[in-house]
Amino acid sequence: MFRLTAKDLAKRFGARKLFSALNFELTTGDSLAVIGPNGSGKSTLILTLLGLQRPTKGSVTFAEGDTELDDAARRRLVSFVSPYLNLYDQLTAEENLKFFITVSGGHVTGKQINAVLQQVGLERRGVDPVAEFSSGMKQRLKYALALLSNPAYLFLDEPTSNLDREGKKIVVQLVEQLRADSILIIATNEEEEYQLATAQCRLGQ
Template identity: 40%
Template sequence: MAIIEVRHLTKRFGPKVVLRGLDLSVAEGEFVALLGPNGAGKTTLLRILASLSKPTLGEVWIAGYRLSDQAAWVRRRLGVVSHQPLLYGDLSAEENLRFYARLYGLKNAEARVREILNLVGLWARRRDLVRTFSRGMQQRLAIGRAILHDPEVLLLDEPHTGLDQEACDMLDHLLRQVAALGRTVVMTSHDLARAADLASRFDVLSGGRIQASARREDLAGDALLTFYRQALIPDPNVVSERAQA
């Protein structure tokens, strides 16, 4: 069963077309690594899925809700980690999580906040203002914010950015736990080795469309790199379309 369904998605910024009639279907419980070069539209796609940006054309359904007119219902089912941490600098770590717990109407909020702070390694800094945190610590807390309400779908835009090795290992462990619970994850990444280690499926975005998709079991050894490179070989039809646009 598809928990994310994207049909004929187009996104324009003035004359520039970033997404070109993109189709995407993600089954419940899949961990999809969204790969592609800089400027391919990966962040744009995730922002649309997260209801942070509106498509020019096309439709998106998440957990059975149509994003165009049921965005509030969709947001309650999403956890999002973007390039902006979406945290309040003049609140402490625990105050930030308490605020989001109230937004989501969480029961046993204090216990959940304590659990998350321990999970992301920030319990000792729980009373410190977020504006005093390093980039990596803010990223840890942003990840905690995203999973606080146990969302059905987790959207991650380069989540390892700014994290040291210890924090990266922590995040990998956490993502494996989320996946083991049957939650759906879509993660953009430039790190093929990390993507290969975490994801169950790999989609390559280029030319405004998903050019290729493969499952982990179909790729042996270091075949992900070969698959990725082949997916980026220009399609003559796409080149022709761009010339006509």
């Protein structure tokens, strides 16, 4: 059983306060939608939880049972999908997937790569450079990476951004598939997206 705990979390940029006194604890199977208007700090909260930005105050803890996870363990267990998270344009889809899984400490076979590419509707594009992909296809490839990582913590920022109707359907299926075995956090403004989560955290009030 994995846990994610935010304790008295606060973030401000100079005089501008984004959020403060955020407290929550999530365990495997829980899901949280972070909602709020543009500029309310949804993406900043996600980046802070991921350890990519320092909080002004408070702490974030990743744990398995009662044991706190170190940075290396956290990297192996976390997946993040966002429109501003870029893959390598000059590498092919397969090369990108293989690279990121290897550097996160895993091992992946060609068969596994083909299976996830098929799941996100990119089965014929594995050997094409990502530079030739549309923004929606790039977003699908990020979901393929999340699937391969089989994460204990899944963070989604604007999860259906750039996706067509078919792509949105795939995302809903993937979230359903991963949700039971992971902690899911979604930052979004779209009602149909935050309904994927069981709890809500509203910023910018």
